[in-house]
Amino acid sequence: xxxxxxxxxxxxxxxxxxxxxxxxxxxxxxxxxxxxxxxxxxxxxxxxxxxxxxxxxxxxxxxxxxxxxxxxxxxxxxxxxxxxxxxxxxxxxxxxxxxxxxxxxxxxxxxxxxxxxxxxxxxxxxxxxxxxxxxxxxxxxxxxxxxxxxxxxxxxxxxxxxxxxxxxxxxxxxxxxxxxxxxxxxxxxxxxxxxxxxxxxxxxxxxxxxxxxxxxxxxxxxxxxxxxxxxxxxxxxxxxxxxxxxxxxxxxxx
Numbered sequence: 001x002x003x004x005x006x007x008x009x010x011x012x013x014x015x016x017x018x019x020x021x022x023x024x025x026x027x028x029x030x031x032x033x034x035x036x037x038x039x040x041x042x043x044x045x046x047x048x049x050x051x052x053x054x055x056x057x058x059x060x061x062x063x064x065x066x067x068x069x070x071x072x073x074x075x076x077x078x079x080x081x082x083x084x085x086x087x088x089x090x091x092x093x094x095x096x097x098x099x100x101x102x103x104x105x106x107x108x109x110x111x112x113x114x115x116x117x118x119x120x121x122x123x124x125x126x127x128x129x130x131x132x133x134x135x136x137x138x139x140x141x142x143x144x145x146x147x148x149x150x151x152x153x154x155x156x157x158x159x160x161x162x163x164x165x166x167x168x169x170x171x172x173x174x175x176x177x178x179x180x181x182x183x184x185x186x187x188x189x190x191x192x193x194x195x196x197x198x199x200x201x202x203x204x205x206x207x208x209x210x211x212x213x214x215x216x217x218x219x220x221x222x223x224x225x226x227x228x229x230x231x232x233x234x235x236x237x238x239x240x241x242x243x244x245x246x247x248x249x250x251x252x253x254x
Contacts, residue, residue: 004186005043005165007238007251010078012038012053015100015241016066022198022241024213026206033068034199034241036100038075039192040084041166041183047084048163049092049108050181050192051240054100055144063138064099075104086111093168095194095240096178097123097145098133106147113145114162116170117154119177133216171196171230173223174214182233187252189235196226198241203230 013036019027022034039050053075054060060067071077079086092111094102096119105113123134123143131137135144145152159168165184172178174195181192195214197203202212211227213220230237238245 003044003164005041005163005183006185007183007190007192008040008042008082008249009238009245009251010038010040010082011246012036012069012073012075012078013057013100014068014073015054016068021215023201024215024217026212035243035246036067037240037245038078039181039238040082041181043163043165046163047089048166049089049111051095051101051194052092052104052108055103060099063132063135063141076107079107091163093179093181094119094145095180095192096175097143098175098195099135099144101194101240103144105145108148111148111151113148113152114168115145115152115154116177116179117156118172119175119179120152120154122176127218130216130218169229169233171226173219173226174217176218176222178226180230182235185252189233190238190251191230191233191235192238192240193230194240196223196230197237197239200237200239200242200244203237203239 015034017034019030019032036053038053041048057067057069086107089108089111092108093114126134135141158170162168167182169180169182171180183190198214205211213223217223
């Protein structure tokens with residue numbers, strides 16, 4: 001058994017979305033399909049889940065927008081088809097608390113959920129324009145992370161070696177408490193960048209800027225520093241909503 005972790009990206013839904021929502025100031029009017037991805041990090045027989053994906057399509061259509069999720073993408077089925085028992089998961093890392101990253105938490109009955117303290121504070125009282133992302137303010141709707149509130153454990157700032165070779169990295173900008181996960185694999189560093197880098201286009205930039213922020217953001221100055229942090233870290237970026245991330249079933253790949 002290898003002492004190095006591996007990363008498995010799992011498709012748990014497909015957003016039908018305006019591309020400019022992801023790429024600040026660009027591609028207005030262009031519609032795209034963008035995957036929602038649950039990541040599973042495996043090391044020494046232990047499995048750590050990163051993000052739990054979106055709600056069902058009916059709820060998404062009512063409160064957020066179109067979402068494709070057939071039976072093969074439904075989170076319990078995805079886990080079963082990958083020989084993962086949710087009852088055996090001890091750790092779930094939530095990059096942030098937007099609806100498409102933290103729904104269905106309750107299927108992990110025995111897990112501790114790791115969230116940045118700043119993100120939890122924001123999710124309780126978000127600004128008016130971004131309430132919907134946190135599912136705050138809808139009559140009769142309770143944010144999905146509330147289901148596991150007693151299981152939530154907060155961290156503040158970067159956490160080196162949260163598990164051996166697995167590091168929690170603060171990447172604010174999209175949200176105040178967005179958190180990436182940097183994984184030291186046998187073939188180098190891979191960083192699950194979540195919505196700091198929703199599409200690889202955000203990371204590659206264009207002829208105007210080195211990196212393009214998410215269209216939905218809270219602080220562009222913080223965002224710029226988060227991009228710099230990722231550059232300084234080096235390694236390979238795994239985007240949060242890009243089919244490119246699903247090109248391989250496991251990272252590092254052959």
